[in-house]
Amino acid sequence: MNRAVFLDRDGTLIKDAHYLKDPTEVEIIDGVGDALSRMRAAGYLIFMHTNQSGIERGYYDWDDVHACNLKMLELLGLAEDFFDDTCIAPEWPEKENGYRKPSERFERETIAKYDLTPMECWMVGDKWIDAQTGLSAGMRSALVKTGKPIDSELASKAIDSMVPIHLDLLEFAERTLKLEK
Numbered sequence: 807m808n809r810a811v812f813l814d815r816d817g818t819l820i821k822d823a824h825y826l827k828d829p830t831e832v833e834i835i836d837g838v839g840d841a842l843s844r845m846r847a848a849g850y851l852i853f854m855h856t857n858q859s860g861i862e863r864g865y866y867d868w869d870d871v872h873a874c875n876l877k878m879l880e881l882l883g884l885a886e887d888f889f890d891d892t893c894i895a896p897e898w899p900e901k902e903n904g905y906r907k908p909s910e911r912f913e914r915e916t917i918a919k920y921d922l923t924p925m926e927c928w929m930v931g932d933k934w935i936d937a938q939t940g941l942s943a944g945m946r947s948a949l950v951k952t953g954k955p956i957d958s959e960l961a962s963k964a965i966d967s968m969v970p971i972h973l974d975l976l977e978f979a980e981r982t983l984k985l986e987k
Contacts, residue, residue, distance in 0.1 A: 808851065808920055808921055808922045808923055808926070809849070809850055809851070809922065809923060809926035809927060810850055810851035810852065810853060810890070810916070810920065810922050810926075810927045810928075811845055811850050811851075811852055811853070811927070811928045811929075811930060811983075812853045812854075812855055812912075812913055812916070812927065812928065812929045812930070812939075812940065812945070813852065813853065813854050813855070813929075813930050813931070813975075814854075814855065814856060814907075814929075814930065814931030814932060814933070814936045814953075815854055815856035815875075815878070816856065816932075816953065817931070817932035817933070817950075817952060817953015817954055818835070818930060818931050818932050818936070818950055818952060818953060818975060819834070819835060819838050819854070819878060819975070820832055820833060820834055820835060820838075820874075820878050821833040821834075821835060821952075821953075822932070822953045822954065825860040825863075825865045825866065826860075826866075826874055827860065827865065827866035827870040827871075827874070828870075828874075829873045829874050829876070829877035830877075832874050832877040832878050832881060834878065834881045834882060835952045835974060835975065836974065836976075837974050837975060837976030837977075838882065838974075838975050838976070839882040839883060839884070840976055840979075841974075841975040841976040841978070841979040841985075842882065842884065842888070842975075844979050844983075844985040844986075844987075845979060845983065845985065846888075847985075848983065848985050850983075851890045851920060851922070852888070852889055852890055853889060853890055853891050853892065853893070853912075853916055854875075854889045854892045854893070855892075855893045855895070855905075855907060855912050855913070855929075855939070856871075856892075856893070856894055856895065857895045857897075857906050857907050857935075858871050858894050858895060858896055859895075859896065859897060859898050859899060859906070861894075861896035862896050862897060862898050862901075863898065868894075868896075871894055875892070890920070891916060891919075893905050893912035893916075895907065895909075895912075907931075907935045907936060907938075907939045908935040908938040908939045908942065909939070910939050910940070910942040910943035913927075913929065913939060913940065913942075913943035913945065914943050917943065917944075917945075924943060924944035924945050925944070925945070925946065927940075927943075927945040927946070928940065928945060928946050928947065928948060928978075928982070928983075929941075929943070929945055929946075929947045929948075930947070930948045930949075930950060930975065930978055931947075931949065931950070931953075932949060932950050932951070932952060932953025932954050932956075933949075933953065933954050934949075934960055934963065934964075936949070937949055937964065937967065937969045941967060941969070946968075946969075947967075947969045948969060948970045948971070948972060948978050948982055949964055949969060949970070949971045949972070950971075950972050950973070950974050950975055950977075950978060951971065951972070951973050951974065952973075952974045952975070956971060970982055
């Protein structure tokens with residue numbers, strides 16, 4: 807049985823900054839490093855799936871995104887190759903057949919590539935498109951309150967879809983994955 811956690815970046819691992827391109831503006835969300843370390847120690851494969859339409863919009867380029875990702879890993883004290891795989895989706899929201907969430911293309915390809923058991927995998931993010939991505943791939947999903955606000959309509963949708971809502975990634979690791987310190 808292979809299990810994994812797929813993670814959104816902005817609002818889940820780092821503070822959400824509008825079209826982040828400057829690595830000096832990367833801010834880690836409290837508890838993320840601890841949560842990631844516990845997931846890895848418990849044997850979870852860890853993937854990152856981030857929408858970065860600022861690339862196709864011309865606000866920044868691939869080098870900017872990679873520099874921000876490297877800064878995030880540096881601030882977390884993690885190796886550059888910490889994630890088992892990463893998907894950076896540069897597409898505009900209107901573009902079809904790409905990797906932009908809520909497309910589950912990356913998740914389905916990764917499940918096949920790593921021979922994962924979908925129901926043993928989680929997609930975690932701060933927006934419904936993150937949860938929708940996981941659910942569409944046959945995985946379980948969770949939301950965290952560290953990014954975009956979760957209003958009553960979204961909370962109701964999450965309850966109806968059996969998507970737990972957590973304060974942050976560390977609470978998800980402790981309560982949902984039941985990872986100990």
